[in-house]
Amino acid sequence: MTGAFDIILCLMILGAAGIALFVRDALAAIAFFIAFGNLLGLAWLGLDAVNVALAEIALGAGVTGVLLILARARLLALGDDATCADTSAWLRAGALAACAGFVLLLAAAVLSIPPESGLDRAVAPLMPGLGIENRVTGVLLAFRAYDTLLESFVLLGALVAVWSLAPAGVWPGRPADLGVADVPMRRVARSFGRFLLPVALVMAAYLVWAGSDVPGGAFQAGTVLAGGLMVSAIGGAIGLPRSDLPGLRVALVLGPLVFLLIGLAGMGFGGFLVYPEGSAKAAILAIEYSLFLSIGATLALLVAGPNVIGWPDPAGGTDRHSDC
Amino acid sequence: MAVPLGFMLAALLAGRAARWLILPAAPAMAGLALWLALVPADAAYLVGHWDLPLGILLRPDGVARLMVAATALVIGAVGLHALADPPEKAGNAAQAETFWPLIYLLWAGANAGFLTTDLFNLYVTLEMVSLAAVALAAMGSLEAALRYFMIALVGSLAYLLGVALLVGRYNTVDVTLLSQVAQPDLATMLALGLMTAGLLIKAALFPMHGWLPPAHAAAPAPASALLSAIAVKLGFVILLRLWFEAFPAVSGQTALHVLGGPGALAVIYGSVQAMRQQRLKALVAYSTVAQVGYLFLAFPLVAGAPDPSGAWAGMMLHAVAHMLAKAAMFLAAGLMLKAAAGDRIGDLGGLAQSMPMTVTAFGLAAVSLMGLPPSGGFTGKFLLLNAAIAQGAFLYAGVMILGGLLAAVYFFRALSACFAAGPAPRAPATLGVRTAAPLVLAGLAIVMGFGGSALHNLSAIAAPWAAPGAAAP
Numbered sequence: 001m002t003g004a005f006d007i008i009l010c011l012m013i014l015g016a017a018g019i020a021l022f023v024r025d026a027l028a029a030i031a032f033f034i035a036f037g038n039l040l041g042l043a044w045l046g047l048d049a050v051n052v053a054l055a056e057i058a059l060g061a062g063v064t065g066v067l068l069i070l071a072r073a074r075l076l077a078l079g080d081d082a083t084c085a086d087t088s089a090w091l092r093a094g095a096l097a098a099c100a101g102f103v104l105l106l107a108a109a110v111l112s113i114p115p116e117s118g119l120d121r122a123v124a125p126l127m128p129g130l131g132i133e134n135r136v137t138g139v140l141l142a143f144r145a146y147d148t149l150l151e152s153f154v155l156l157g158a159l160v161a162v163w164s165l166a167p168a169g170v171w172p173g174r175p176a177d178l179g180v181a182d183v184p185m186r187r188v189a190r191s192f193g194r195f196l197l198p199v200a201l202v203m204a205a206y207l208v209w210a211g212s213d214v215p216g217g218a219f220q221a222g223t224v225l226a227g228g229l230m231v232s233a234i235g236g237a238i239g240l241p242r243s244d245l246p247g248l249r250v251a252l253v254l255g256p257l258v259f260l261l262i263g264l265a266g267m268g269f270g271g272f273l274v275y276p277e278g279s280a281k282a283a284i285l286a287i288e289y290s291l292f293l294s295i296g297a298t299l300a301l302l303v304a305g306p307n308v309i310g311w312p313d314p315a316g317g318t319d320r321h322s323d324c
Numbered sequence: 325m326a327v328p329l330g331f332m333l334a335a336l337l338a339g340r341a342a343r344w345l346i347l348p349a350a351p352a353m354a355g356l357a358l359w360l361a362l363v364p365a366d367a368a369y370l371v372g373h374w375d376l377p378l379g380i381l382l383r384p385d386g387v388a389r390l391m392v393a394a395t396a397l398v399i400g401a402v403g404l405h406a407l408a409d410p411p412e413k414a415g416n417a418a419q420a421e422t423f424w425p426l427i428y429l430l431w432a433g434a435n436a437g438f439l440t441t442d443l444f445n446l447y448v449t450l451e452m453v454s455l456a457a458v459a460l461a462a463m464g465s466l467e468a469a470l471r472y473f474m475i476a477l478v479g480s481l482a483y484l485l486g487v488a489l490l491v492g493r494y495n496t497v498d499v500t501l502l503s504q505v506a507q508p509d510l511a512t513m514l515a516l517g518l519m520t521a522g523l524l525i526k527a528a529l530f531p532m533h534g535w536l537p538p539a540h541a542a543a544p545a546p547a548s549a550l551l552s553a554i555a556v557k558l559g560f561v562i563l564l565r566l567w568f569e570a571f572p573a574v575s576g577q578t579a580l581h582v583l584g585g586p587g588a589l590a591v592i593y594g595s596v597q598a599m600r601q602q603r604l605k606a607l608v609a610y611s612t613v614a615q616v617g618y619l620f621l622a623f624p625l626v627a628g629a630p631d632p633s634g635a636w637a638g639m640m641l642h643a644v645a646h647m648l649a650k651a652a653m654f655l656a657a658g659l660m661l662k663a664a665a666g667d668r669i670g671d672l673g674g675l676a677q678s679m680p681m682t683v684t685a686f687g688l689a690a691v692s693l694m695g696l697p698p699s700g701g702f703t704g705k706f707l708l709l710n711a712a713i714a715q716g717a718f719l720y721a722g723v724m725i726l727g728g729l730l731a732a733v734y735f736f737r738a739l740s741a742c743f744a745a746g747p748a749p750r751a752p753a754t755l756g757v758r759t760a761a762p763l764v765l766a767g768l769a770i771v772m773g774f775g776g777s778a779l780h781n782l783s784a785i786a787a788p789w790a791a792p793g794a795a796a797p
Contacts, residue, residue: 106485109511113492123378143378146371150436150448154455157429161459164422165466171418273371307418 006046013039026075030068037061050215051136054207058223066230067303070178131281133213140217141284145273149263152256152291159252159298163243166307172244175304178233186236193235200228208292212281218255218288222295229300240304248297255294259287350400353431357396361389361782377496380442385786387561387640388438390779394644395438397768398553398651399431405655405761406546411463419463423547430456430550437558443487443497443519443570446562450526451480457555465542472535475525479559482522489515502570516571520563520583527559529583529620530590533613537597540609545658548605549651552612557643560619567623584624588723590617595730599737603667604657607734608650611693614727615646618708621720625711633784638707640783641776645692645700645769652765653689656682659758660742669737673744681759683742688766690735692773695728700772703779 016039020032037060044053123135123143130138140148166173204225211217232238241248262283266274275283368383370376384392411423433452440446454476462469490497493511506512528536536556540548567580594614601607622639626632659682665671676683692699695706705724712721772779 105514109489109514110492112510113489126374126378139378143374144380144444146380147445147448150433150445150452153429153432154448154451157426157452157455157459160422160425160429161455161462164419164426164459165462166416166418168416168418171416171421271369271371271373274373 009039009043009046013043026072027069030065030072033068034061034065037065051217051220054215054220055223058220058227062227063223063230063299063303066227070303129280130275130284131278132284134211134215134217136215137211137217137284137288140219141287142275142280145259145263149256149259149273152259152294155295155298156252156256159302162302162306164306170307172242173307174242175240175301175306176308177236178230178240178304189231189235190237191235193232193237197228197232197237200224200231204228204292204296208288211288212285218291218295221292223299225292225296226299226303229296230303233300233304240301243301243307251293251297252301253294255287255291258290262287350396350403353396354400357389357393360384360392376498376501380440380445381498381500382439383441383500383786384439386783387564387787389782389785390640390644391438391557391561391647392435394647395431395434395554398647398765399427399550401761401765402546402549402651402655403427404757408756408758408761409546409659411544411546422459423463426456426459427546427550430460430554434554434558438561441499441565441569443490443499443502443562443565445497446565447480447484447487450483450558450562453555453558454480454526457551460547461539461543461551463544463547465538468535468538468542472539475532475535479522479525482518482525484522486515486517486519486522489518499565499570503572506571506574508574512571512574516566516574519566523559523563523566524583524586525559527556527563527619528613528616530586530593530613530617533590533594533616536613537606537609540612540654541603541605545654545661548609548658549654552609552654553647553651556612556616557647560616560643563620563623568626572627580624580627583620584622584720587617587620587623588720590614591621591723591727592617592730595727595734598734599730601734602669604661604669604672604738605654605667607669607738608653608657611653611731611734612646612650614731615642615650615693618642618705618724618727619646621723622708625708625715625717625720628715628717629711632711633780633787634707635711636787637780637783638704638711640704641700641772641779642704642708644779645704645772648765648769648772649689649692649699649701652685652762652769653693655762655765656686656689659762660686669741672738672741674742676743679759681763683739685759685762685766686742687739688770689762690731690739692766692769694731694735696732698773699770700776700779701769703773703776 013036016032016036020029020036023029023032038057041053041057041061044050044056123139126143127133127135127138130142132138163171204221207216207221207224208218209216211221229238233240262275263273266272266276269276363384368381371380371382373379406423406427410420429452433449433456437446437449437453440449458469458473458476461472487497489511490502493509493515494502494505496502496505525532540551543551563583567583591614594610594612594617598607598610598614601610619639619642622635622642626635626639629635659679660672660675661667663679664675688699692701695701695704697706705728709721709724712718712724
């Protein structure tokens with residue numbers, strides 16, 4: 001990548017960040033925040049960190065952006081005008097000074113670190129034993145599989161935590177309808193969602209399939225799947241499921257459960273999370289595919305929020321989103 | 325080791341009758357904790373057999389053995405209590421169903437955190453515990469939980485930033501390796517500072533305790549018991565790993581007073597605040613602020629002692645005794661408040677006659693928290709006091725004695741209210757598991773005092789001061 005492109009990209013990132021901070025209209029701020037996330041993803045691409053770029057665009061820009069938009073919609077529905085409150089100039093100046101000082105300190109610390117990556121050298125000789133090419137997948141699902149296992153439980157726990165916020169009397173029920181209220185907009189969103197869901201499915205399946213050898217993998221693919229589900233739900237193309245649907249529960253638990261069982265099976269081969277000789281790739285793939293489903297379903301439901309509609313619910317019908 | 329928990333978490337989500345799973349879970353976990361306490365002293369396991377700069381080392385040292393065992397006792401007892409006395413707000417089925425997966429998440433996170441020597445792995449476990457803690461706190465007061473959540477997020481991010489700096493600097497985040505290569509340069513100091521600040525928020529050390537009293541006081545009794553007993557302890561254990569295992573060379577004796585000083589202030593401030601509270605649970609919550617202070621006050625005492633084994637054991641015994649006693653106290657307080665006319669201390673009148681067992685549990689827990697003999701709290705505080713006097717740290721010694729006196733004042737205020745004549749309680753006292761659970765926990769906190777030397781030896785297993793850097797397998 002050329003220097004000119006890098007400079008323009010950096011300026012655009014700073015500009016998008018600045019506008020997102022200073023613009024008064026919340027929707028505009030969100031739009032620039034999403035643009036900022038996408039530009040940041042490009043910067044990661046420029047640094048050859050493809051996996052980080054995918055995660056930044058999918059999670060940092062995509063899912064967070066959807067969350068912000070939904071939060072704004074709910075605030076508007078509650079009668080809040082969703083514009084920024086005025087803060088005093090002194091507070092702003094103080095925050096600016098504190099942040100700048102901290103950034104300088106951090107930059108000094110980072111620059112004082114000698115620029116060599118020793119971990120890459122440690123990873124490279126171990127990769128052939130796994131039968132996969134993507135080092136990030138190797139780290140996530142072999143060398144540091146224990147971290148990833150616990151992390152998958154954190155994600156599931158987050159959904160349980162969100163569910164625990166449901167007001168009394170609506171459990172087991174379903175989350176609030178994500179659909180937009182405005183009729184013409186709803187029509188656009190619906191046809192867009194219908195179009196996007198299959199595309200997202202194909203893309204997600206590709207990402208998880210390719211993840212063992214080229215950048216991709218369960219987390220990115222799960223996010224894309226969740227994105228597709230959310231857009232479809234916003235358009236009303238699919239409904240949100242009841243939280244006690246057995247199929248849904250299975251889909252949510254599948255990834256962590258398969259991961260844990262494979263880990264436990266490893267105890268027969270010498271210890272927890274030890275993959276048997278020669279079948280490391282099979283084990284990793286099994287974990288990846290099941291995690292992909294669970295992450296997709298969990299993220300989509302996390303964005304949808306806690307149950308607010310009790311189950312004696314006249315709507316019925318659109319229970320298609322059982323688990324994909 | 326942490327596996328059965330994860331298994332139960334998964335099983336829970338699938339099953340609707342999740343609450344009954346505590347019946348097999350409690351004895352299974354107690355058994356595993358016992359097994360862990362008995363494994364050979366040099367036991368360690370590299371997860372998946374991946375070697376160290378990359379892999380994760382699990383190692384049951386004295387700290388881990390004590391904390392895992394205490395966690396199993398506390399969560400087991402709290403779980404059985406919650407089985408008999410549902411924790412949710414009346415009629416809230418969502419809370420009734422999600423309470424159980426959350427406590428298993430807390431359990432798994434705490435155990436995994438106590439066992440690992442890997443700083444990034446510790447971050448993940450910290451997230452597990454914080455997430456479960458926030459959700460449990462939200463069952464009482466959404467506002468307090470939201471505040472807790474925001475503060476905990478800042479703490480997590482600070483910690484994560486520190487971990488990232490260390491990866492860049494040393495290419496490893498394993499405590500045992502870091503202790504061999506750590507140097508006091510800018511990146512290391514900044515990382516240590518960031519991580520310490522983040523963890524102090526999580527451990528609620530004064531002056532970063534602001535989130536704790538509202539969150540703990542408002543949550544349902546079993547949730548408060550878990551929050552006070554376990555959630556704040558993980559931050560404390562990670563700080564132990566950082567300051568005594570990874571960076572003893574970097575952190576000087578003076579730097580340790582940065583922890584000890586606020587610790588001493590926390591003892592005083594928490595005690596004074598507890599004396600001023602009108603509500604029973606707020607009193608117990610502020611007592612946690614004070615008791616956490618003792619843990620950090622112990623840091624300079626351990627580092628300064630010529631033979632740190634006494635102060636180290638004192639610190640660990642105090643931590644365990646606080647876990648047991650505080651869990652017992654919150655459970656007892658929950659039962660007392662359900663029976664009493666209101667949630668103020670003045671409303672407790674007459675309870676000593678109507679629910680003697682529960683008031684006894686509260687009293688026994690108070691005995692341990694005040695540090696009266698023969699309790700576990702006494703042994704812990706006595707060892708710390710001994711170390712302080714031996715080092716001439718009379719300021720710390722004075723704070724400890726004063727803290728004990730203040731604790732006596734505020735706990736006796738609550739207890740004497742129970743013995744005062746009062747209106748007949750709203751609910752008749754019931755016997756069974758819900759009464760037995762706090763009594764057993766409080767009894768254990770007392771009995772710990774008699775097992776002092778065995779626990780002393782247990783805490784010394786693979787302790788960092790015994791053989792620096794010798795823990796690698």
